[in-house]
Amino acid sequence: MENKPIARTLRLLSQLMELHNENPFKVKSVANAAFKIDKLPFALASKPTSEIDKVDGVGKSIAAKVIELLETGSIGELETLLEQTPPGIVEMLAIKGIGPKKIATIWNDLKIESIGELYYACNENRLIEAKGFGLKTQEEIKKIIEFKMAADGKFLYAKAQPLILQLQESLATWLNKVEDDALLGIAGEYRRLCEIIEEAVFIIGTENTDIIATELTTYELAFAETATNCFTAQTESGLNVKLFVVPKSNFYLDYFRLTGSDNHVNKVLELAGDHLFNSEEEIYQKAGLDFILPELREDLDEIELAKQHQLPQLIDHADLKGSLHNHSDWSDGVHTLEDMALYCKDVLNLEYLGICDHSKSAFYANGLNEQRVYAQHQLINELNVKLAPFKIFKGIESDILYDGSLDYDEAVLKTFDFVVASVHSQLKMTQEKATERLIKAIENPYTTILGHPTGRLLLSRKGYDIDFKKVIDACAANSVVIEINANPLRLDLDWRWHRYALEKGVLLAINPDAHRKEGFLDMNYGILVARKGGLTAEKCLNAFSLNQISAFFESKKP
Known part of the structure; x- marks a missing residue:
């Protein structure tokens, strides 16, 4: 040795x-x-x-x-x-x-x-x-x-986004000097809005592939040709980049191929036939399908829905009317409750804020004991008078304890407008135990929203194993909303389970889990992953108007 x-x-x-x-x-x-x-x-x-x-x-x-x-x-x-x-x-x-x-x-x-x-x-x-x-x-x-x-060569979407957009701008500027009418697109995982990006894929459509290939040697990023007209490089930040140079006549077909999952691409091209296309829309038209947005091209049910003209009208940021599940300096947040409310009201032009500071068991996050819950509610009453018609809803992020019970007794739970129930501790469980624990919390009559259902932290911590169908079925049976936690590290519930939840009639909520004013901007990532999962505004709780969500919360009370 x-x-x-x-x-x-x-x-x-x-x-x-x-x-x-x-x-x-x-x-x-x-x-x-x-x-x-x-x-x-x-x-x-x-x-x-x-x-x-x-x-x-x-x-x-x-x-x-x-x-x-x-x-x-x-x-x-x-x-x-x-x-x-x-x-x-x-x-x-x-x-x-x-x-x-x-x-x-x-x-x-x-x-x-x-x-x-x-x-x-x-x-x-x-x-x-x-x-x-x-x-x-x-x-x-x-x-x-x-x-x-x-x-490790993997990036959260939120971290990859500025790098890829900066590279796109740089390539566009360079390309304009070499051939001003060439076509440029971003494809791959990024275009499909995947939560993890392992490589940035670009495509150039040109009348002169040889000239572009030669000129690439002068580009600031050191591209190397690894296959015919396929060039690779790595940015200083470690992002792997792949660039395809194709004849302009083939651009839209190759752009389509480089975007969707393999199964999606193969199935659509079987229907569309082998042609040159002037747009991606034309590919779907030839296939007898409605146009399928890039984020849906995963070979789930999108092709059947496109055949039947039943593709969802995907939610957009403008559809959101409020923000639920947020923290203030009453627990582990940075800004005051009033600061958080004013940011939602004056900067984001929202109608309401749901404040959900941590419950008492989360002592590491300065969780609220019963006396502090009462004091916060008095402050919320005062702020609601001051900020009307904007409204702050009295929420709590209640820890789901190891046995599946919530963190307060009934006398305290009934004072909240809504309760987000989340697991934060004792994460090492069998699938059976984790599922049983969540279902018991879901069946609690005071649970309104199931928070970050698996506790995962992308690229960092695998979520605890749960039986997704059983948990979603329990939410459907108990009219419990499931959170899409918009923090780029979470994006939990995973988009692969959104469709099943929607089929079962479960509402989803895009929650930023904001711990400071800037944290509200994470709703952008929640919107992207919700679109990928097929969410519409009608099925999103915080796309409800103030009157609608007030009625919903009232209807949920035991």
Whole structure:
């Protein structure tokens, strides 16, 4: 074994010892030994075991650990500490800028156990309230995690969007100088509004493919031809880019092919025949189909609906009348309740705001006990007089406890206009337990909306397994709305289940889960994923007018 893996193992041991609050002198001794071994001019493993303790900075105690590592491939003390530490916490130790002491705070005080949860907490501004953290540290941690995600070659749609649009503008400017009447399009996952983008796909239609191919060598991004008229590159941010150069006469056919899922493309072209087309609309016309928007081209039921002229009129941002499930500085939000309301009223021109600060069990998020619930309701009454006709609805994001019950007793629950029920803790469950837990919460007569149903954090944390059909059926039976959490890290309920929910008559709500005024803008991403799922304004709760949603909330009360 070389020195570096020995040093890395000891370094990890020292970090875990500090994390678990062991003797500081022992921690320092192991850390120093790791540093010294890493810098040795000779291989430590080449020394006789009887001489290892004589190496500068090692000593008898560390030598015993090194010998154990060399002979068995591990250190018993390290294995014991690893068993006591969640894997996500161990992974956090590799993040520069936060040492074991800060990670102990993150783990013990904030109850965060993975990098994905840590990233989400940064977005919610939760770290700055923890001991030893500030806004600068929080932003640095966020950037490091984003860099790690990008290094894996996958981007959240929200992170890929500005990169792709900037690249589109740059390509358009360059192309205009080379051939001003060439065609340019963005295809692939981005055009279909997929939640995760693994590559940006562009297509150029030109009368001179050879000239464009040659000129690409002068473009600022270093494109390399990897197949005939197919060029690849990677941006500084780590986004993979693929560019196709095709004859102008083939542009719309290839644009269509590069956009839809393989099954969608093959089925439509079987109906349309093999022709040159002047537009994508013409492809669908030849196939005897209504035009199918790019976001729907996933081979679900869109082709059958297009045959029957029954494609949905997809929801748009202008359809939204209010914003539900948001947080203020009463719990873990940044801005005051009045600031949040005024932003909705004056900037977004909405009719209402649903405030849903965390419930009492979410102590890590400054959840509201019964007395603070009462005090917030008095403030809401005052603000509703002041801001009328704009209305703030009294909501709560009630934790779903491990047994499926909600966080307050009936006397408190009945004081809310609506309740968003969400799971935030004890996420490690079997599918049966997770499903049973959600269904019990759904069957609670005070539950109005099921919040982020799987608890997933995209690219970070897999959601808990649930039986989607059983959960959606329970929502249908109990007239419970399902949230599409618009935070780009969540986008939960997954769009692949929107259609089933809609078929069962379940309403969906596009909720930003905003923790600051700017967080309301996440509704844009909720709209995109809702369109992908086939949502219409009629089936979206917060597309209801103030009068309609007031009547809905009233009808839901036991």
